[in-house]
Amino acid sequence: MNKVFSHTLFTDFDIDLFKAGKHYRLYEKLGAHLIELNGVKGVYFAVWAPTAQSVSVVGDFNYWTQGEHQLEVRWDSSGIWEGFIPELDKGALYKYKIQSNNGEIATEKSDPFAFYCEKPPHTASVIWDLEHKWKDHNWMENRENHNGLNRPYSVYEVHLGSWKRHISDNRFLTYLEFAEDLVDYVKKMGFTHVEFMPVMEYPYDPSWGYQLVGYFAPTSRFGKPQDFMVLVDKLHQAGIGVILDWVPSHFPDDAHGLGFFDGSNLYEHPDRKKGYHPDWKSLVFNYGRNEVRSFLISNAIFWLQHYHVDGLRVDAVASMLYLDYSRKEGEWEPNIYGGRENLDTISFLKEFNETVYANFKGVQTIAEESTSFPMVSRPTYDGGLGFGMKWMMGWMHDTLDYFQKETVYRKFHQNDLTFSMTYAFTENFMLPLSHDEVVHGKRSIVGRMPGDEWQKFANLRLLYGYMFTHPGTKLLFMGNEFGQSREWNFESSLDWHLNQYPYHEGVKDMVADLNKLYKTQPALYEKQFSPDGFEWINYSDHENAVISFIRKGNNPKEDVIVVCNFTQIVRSNYRIGMSRLGNLTEIFNSDDKKYGGSGVNNPHHLTIEPSPYDGKDYSIELILPPLGTIVLKFS
Incomplete structure (x- = not known):
């Protein structure tokens, strides 16, 4: 296998963006990329290591030998080392052998930009591509x-x-x-x-x-x-x-x-x-x-x-x-x-x-x-x-x-x-x-x-x-x-x-x-982040441990009423205030028998009465199941 050839995927503009912290697609430049250079297929490598004295690509293709395929540092003080190794193909294992300039022993590092890695506990990077025919x-x-x-x-x-x-x-x-x-x-x-x-x-x-x-x-x-x-x-x-x-x-x-x-x-x-x-x-x-x-x-x-x-x-x-x-x-x-x-x-x-x-x-x-x-x-x-x-x-x-x-x-x-x-x-x-x-x-x-x-x-x-x-x-x-x-x-x-x-x-x-x-x-969901999407009916019934509220969307006709009973006591004839007349239907009950509940539920049709309650002009009587949440909707 031939040695490393000089090559770059970086333009001067890329380097300027990188140094400025504004290069948001570095994975297209740094890492290992399958390319063709002068009619020869191989892999372009680039790694950022500004204080390194030398950087070699080691892998299963060169018996993990340091210096066999040594990258060249760019002249522009970017700290990027790069080079092209011909005849390398998808699936090859590799790491960077980095000799620091402070006298530290050379260390083998996985590629920070590798698209694929060996299965742990193995730690090598794998030359790979990102080709996929999406159907979404x-x-x-x-x-x-x-x-x-x-x-x-x-x-x-x-x-x-x-x-x-x-x-x-x-x-x-x-x-x-x-x-x-x-x-x-x-x-x-x-x-x-x-x-x-x-x-x-x-x-x-x-x-x-x-x-x-x-x-x-x-x-x-x-x-x-x-x-x-x-x-x-x-x-x-x-x-x-x-x-x-x-x-x-x-x-x-x-x-x-x-x-x-x-x-x-x-x-x-x-x-x-x-x-x-x-x-x-x-x-x-x-x-x-x-x-x-x-x-x-x-x-x-x-x-x-x-x-x-x-x-x-x-x-x-x-x-x-x-x-x-x-x-x-x-x-x-x-x-x-x-x-x-x-x-x-x-x-x-x-x-x-x-x-x-x-x-x-x-x-x-x-x-x-x-x-x-x-x-x-x-x-x-x-x-x-x-x-x-x-x-x-x-x-x-x-x-x-x-x-x-x-x-x-x-x-x-x-x-x-x-x-x-x-x-x-x-x-x-x-x-x-x-x-x-x-x-x-x-x-x-x-x-x-x-x-x-x-x-x-x-x-x-x-x-x-x-x-x-x-x-x-x-x-x-x-x-x-x-x-x-x-x-x-x-x-x-x-x-x-x-x-x-x-x-x-x-x-x-x-x-x-x-x-x-x-x-x-x-x-x-329409107003799930807006105070316009929520209204308390009653949050202060501490004695019964019950809360009730309205959830609202863009259409008032689609409002839902929620009542939660936090004790195991069935609350019969439980009254909550309402802002308008009409009929309600129970559309969800966590105490339904099909869920493992006791089956305490409300009649199919519930009529709001002109009887003030909870500071509102109208009200309705409900049956609250034990340890249950019910949801009702205008019908």
Whole structure:
């Protein structure tokens, strides 16, 4: 095999953009690219390593020998090493052998821009392409109609390694198997979107994918890059959107990864007070370095462009925003204004969101942000961070705390439920019951519910009924939809066998019906982020532990009325105030016998009476089922 030939894919303009932090498609230049040069097929390599003394491409084609195929550094002080190796083909294994100029021993690094990686625990990069004949044209052309903020948005959060495994040997399913089993299941359940916990290549299974090494490569645990494209393609063809967890907050210090890449703090911040994460013992990106910003924003653009994903859920935003996050006094330094905010991060997140929304129609970015940082999901031109949505962590914590209480004590804690409405419209909130709530001794969601088995599942159905009628979009972690009894275990499949039991099957059927209700009732989604879409009927009936409210859309005739009874006592002749006369029909009842409930329901036709109540001119009498959510509509 011939030595390395001089060649470049970079123009002077590319270099200027890179240095300025404005090159948002670096993956087209850096990395390994199959090309033809002067009639000879081979691979062009380019890697950013500004403090390196030398960079060699080593691989299975040269017996991993340093110096056999040495790259040349560009003359323009960009720190980019590049070259063309003829006769190399798709599938070859490679790494970069980097000799730093500070006397450090040469280290072998995986390609930060590799499109494909060896299956862990192996760590080499694989020469690959991104060719795929997409069949999701209809979805992509109409994506705005599926993915808008005024559309139903019900997300099924999935960890691919443990959603389902082969029974015989606990082996992972493949992307192609997910393209059949998962797609069929999500479509049957009626979720509008799937959110995948990180699919980018990661070395350590217990990290659940949140310690990334191959930012541009879907993990090879489940197949090839094109196999993952098939999965996305099939989901789109089934009318299901795809959200990826994205982790720009930190990365592991594995020897083959980004850490100390060229013998210097290249990707991580050189100040340990900013460059090291004490919670996860990982490294933190240097958001003030232009080339790092280009790397990260290019990575976001890459998944949206080449994998057709519809949204990015940005992990651990709070840890990025605050200089003192999980740090004790003396372990952090204030910003130039004396505050605790990380100004470089704020600038980066704004640029990330602006770039995503400017380049792609009908996509969403979603922040997992657990503090009261203002205007996370407000446009940057109004001073916000620019995200489309933000996880409503306060709602999640308060609601689960409330539901864990014995029903006899709930009347003393009604504010835990109603407090969320005091700030529900300050952000575009998504209501999450995520993987974080079913691990580390927290128990499963149904396992937190008080009472005997019937009451536990009645509480679970009540919780989901309340969640799906509360303003905001929805997210359920896999297994929650059928009431998995044990905590989530990333090393094994969900307990699918539980669906043979009536209570579990009942919850699953109810979640499917809730998804249908959410999608077919405009009042539940058209104004889900606006105070115009919500009105309390009564939030102060503490003694009975009952709340009632109206959800509103664009058409007042489509309004729905929601009443929740948080005790196991049937409330007969329960009266609520109404603003107008008419007839109501019960369109959902979490206590329905088909869900495992007791079957307490209301007559088919209910007439509003000219009798003032709850400060309104009219009222109606209802029967409230035990531990139940009912939804009514004008008929």
